[in-house]
Amino acid sequence: MPVIEASELTKTYGELRAVDEISFAVSPGESFGLLGPNGAGKSTTMRMIGGTTLRTSGTLLVNGLDPEVRGPEVRANLGVVPQQDNLDTELRARDNLIMYGRYFGLPYSYLRPRADELLEFAQLTEKADEKVDNLSGGMKRRLTIARALVNEPRILLLDEPTTGLDPQARHILWDRLFRLKEQGVTLIVTTHFMDEAEQLCDRLIVMDRGRIVAEGSPADLIRRYATREVLEVRFGSDRNAALVERLRGFADRIEPLPDRVLLYTEDGEGALEAVRREGLEPVTSLVRRSSLEDVFLRLTGRSLID
Amino acid sequence: MTDLLDTNALAYSGRALDAATQAASVRRWGWWFQAEWRLRSMKAYWTSIIGTALLTPLLYVLAMGIGLGSLVDAHAGGIGGVAYLTFVAPGLLVSTVVMSGTAEMSYPVMAGFKWGRLYYARATTAASPQQVALGELLAVFIRLLAEALVFYVVLVVMGAVRPGWSLLMVPVAGLAGMAFGAPLGAYAGTIENEGPEFALIQRFVVMPMFLFAGTFFPLASMPIYLQWVGWISPMWHGSQLARAAGFGMPLSGGEVLMHLSFLVGVTAVGVWLALRSFVARLGR
Numbered sequence: 001m002p003v004i005e006a007s008e009l010t011k012t013y014g015e016l017r018a019v020d021e022i023s024f025a026v027s028p029g030e031s032f033g034l035l036g037p038n039g040a041g042k043s044t045t046m047r048m049i050g051g052t053t054l055r056t057s058g059t060l061l062v063n064g065l066d067p068e069v070r071g072p073e074v075r076a077n078l079g080v081v082p083q084q085d086n087l088d089t090e091l092r093a094r095d096n097l098i099m100y101g102r103y104f105g106l107p108y109s110y111l112r113p114r115a116d117e118l119l120e121f122a123q124l125t126e127k128a129d130e131k132v133d134n135l136s137g138g139m140k141r142r143l144t145i146a147r148a149l150v151n152e153p154r155i156l157l158l159d160e161p162t163t164g165l166d167p168q169a170r171h172i173l174w175d176r177l178f179r180l181k182e183q184g185v186t187l188i189v190t191t192h193f194m195d196e197a198e199q200l201c202d203r204l205i206v207m208d209r210g211r212i213v214a215e216g217s218p219a220d221l222i223r224r225y226a227t228r229e230v231l232e233v234r235f236g237s238d239r240n241a242a243l244v245e246r247l248r249g250f251a252d253r254i255e256p257l258p259d260r261v262l263l264y265t266e267d268g269e270g271a272l273e274a275v276r277r278e279g280l281e282p283v284t285s286l287v288r289r290s291s292l293e294d295v296f297l298r299l300t301g302r303s304l305i306d
Numbered sequence: 307m308t309d310l311l312d313t314n315a316l317a318y319s320g321r322a323l324d325a326a327t328q329a330a331s332v333r334r335w336g337w338w339f340q341a342e343w344r345l346r347s348m349k350a351y352w353t354s355i356i357g358t359a360l361l362t363p364l365l366y367v368l369a370m371g372i373g374l375g376s377l378v379d380a381h382a383g384g385i386g387g388v389a390y391l392t393f394v395a396p397g398l399l400v401s402t403v404v405m406s407g408t409a410e411m412s413y414p415v416m417a418g419f420k421w422g423r424l425y426y427a428r429a430t431t432a433a434s435p436q437q438v439a440l441g442e443l444l445a446v447f448i449r450l451l452a453e454a455l456v457f458y459v460v461l462v463v464m465g466a467v468r469p470g471w472s473l474l475m476v477p478v479a480g481l482a483g484m485a486f487g488a489p490l491g492a493y494a495g496t497i498e499n500e501g502p503e504f505a506l507i508q509r510f511v512v513m514p515m516f517l518f519a520g521t522f523f524p525l526a527s528m529p530i531y532l533q534w535v536g537w538i539s540p541m542w543h544g545s546q547l548a549r550a551a552g553f554g555m556p557l558s559g560g561e562v563l564m565h566l567s568f569l570v571g572v573t574a575v576g577v578w579l580a581l582r583s584f585v586a587r588l589g590r
Contacts, residue, residue: 105331
């Protein structure tokens with residue numbers, strides 16, 4: 001039985017259809033991603049799963065229960081890491097964990113040792129008695145994840161877990177999430193970073209303007225909607241557009257962007273050589289593997305990060 | 307370095323109550339779990355709560371009772387047959403508590419939605435939005451009772467109030483505080499962006515209420531066209547009851563019932579509005 005099952009799930013705010021009849025199912029232990037730009041409806045979907053935002057129509061079951069009717073039962077099995085940290089900045093790190101655990105009705109005799117374990121897990125043992133205000137962004141994020149684990153939920157909702165973190169902090173965080181995955185925890189991750197989606201997700205849906213535009217594993221989506229490699233060439237912003245027609249023969253597909261032209265091909269180096277032989281000398285060039293960014297561009301005609 | 311297995315065991319201890327037990331406990335006691343932490347978080351300004359509760363009556367008694375009071379007593383022979391200090395003390399207790407209620411249900415509530423967003427954190431736990439609101443109101447009510455009690459003890463020690471039934475002014479003050487605080491909390495929950503709202507309420511609602519709703523002189527001594535300020539003000543209804551408790555100011559049974567029903571009624575409507583306001587805001 002899927003742990004989460006959404007069918008024609010919809011949320012409207014006045015005229016705006018923030019989430020527009022989306023359907024998906026998540027299996028136990030799966031890492032499931034919602035990829036899309038800001039405003040695609042990812043966070044709204046997450047809040048509906050927790051039953052905190054009420055849906056406009058459609059059905060939604062979490063562990064077989066409707067979160068709007070059985071909110072306490074559903075949320076007792078969910079760990080939520082919201083997009084914006086909402087730790088109590090006046091309290092010490094440890095007290096934040098204990099406090100949050102109290103909201104689940106857990107006794108202090110359980111919470112005190114539990115808080116220490118979670119601080120250790122989040123690599124924050126030395127910061128246990130620091131006020132949250134004095135923690136760095138990455139530490140706050142790890143504390144928020146630790147907080148979400150205080151009642152030992154089997155499903156973790158992570159809304160943009162690494163947005164705003166530097167690369168090192170992101171890798172530490174990803175490592176912690178991998179370990180949760182190894183424990184069989186179901187992870188639901190929203191992100192607008194393709195590398196994050198590729199790192200963390202077994203399977204994902206690509207969302208745009210409230211709708212699902214594609215679904216599959218990262219590799220699967222890349223295979224389906226992009227070529228193996230991409231050649232990026234720049235000729236200067238005034239010439240890029242003018243040269244598109246001449247470049248067309250060198251790739252399966254061409255995507256002209258304002259600052260560069262993307263050539264989708266199985267063999268990037270080969271294409272670059274061919275372009276040069278034609279007498280076209282780009283100012284800069286780059287051959288790389290296709291990513292989910294390319295998938296998104298293909299599907300929507302826009303890039304993920306505006 | 308801790309090895310991988312140890313770290314994994316840290317994430318899941320297996321000791322937690324199962325989800326169904328957590329949910330059952332929260333369905334029953336969630337309102338209290340919420341209140342408990344609001345009270346604990348007041349620890350951060352606990353000294354200021356107690357300090358205010360100790361100092362305010364001290365200053366008032368010195369200024370009003372001994373300064374102004376000696377003048378009133380000498381020229382008018384007190385108010386309604388009692389010394390001015392005796393008359394004014396219950397009113398000061400009630401109005402101070404109402405003002406604390408104003409402070410607790412204005413910026414902190416807006417902050418819960420807007421700045422620290424703590425209400426959103428609480429709403430992602432097993433608790434319901436109604437429980438978040440109830441816990442908040444209950445915690446503030448308890449805090450107001452505690453302040454009223456300290457204030458009362460100072461009044462007794464300074465001889466402004468005789469101990470005994472006058473203790474009833476403590477719950478009366480708490481109730482008056484909620485009669486203003488609960489509707490204010492409901493309103494604070496609807497504010498999207500910080501504007502001048504609370505400053506305006508302070509200046510044009512709370513201050514006039516403090517000055518003109520029978521705290522410092524009987525409402526009846528004001529022209530009739532201004533007396534409505536008292537009639538609609540929790541401070542006046544609270545002060546009247548507190549005076550009856552404090553020095554036996556004569557009130558008919560009907561008057562007692564009227565004052566009490568006003569405070570209870572407005573508080574009940576305020577609580578209902580606050581629940582609606584929290585549910586609407588958290589459920590978006």
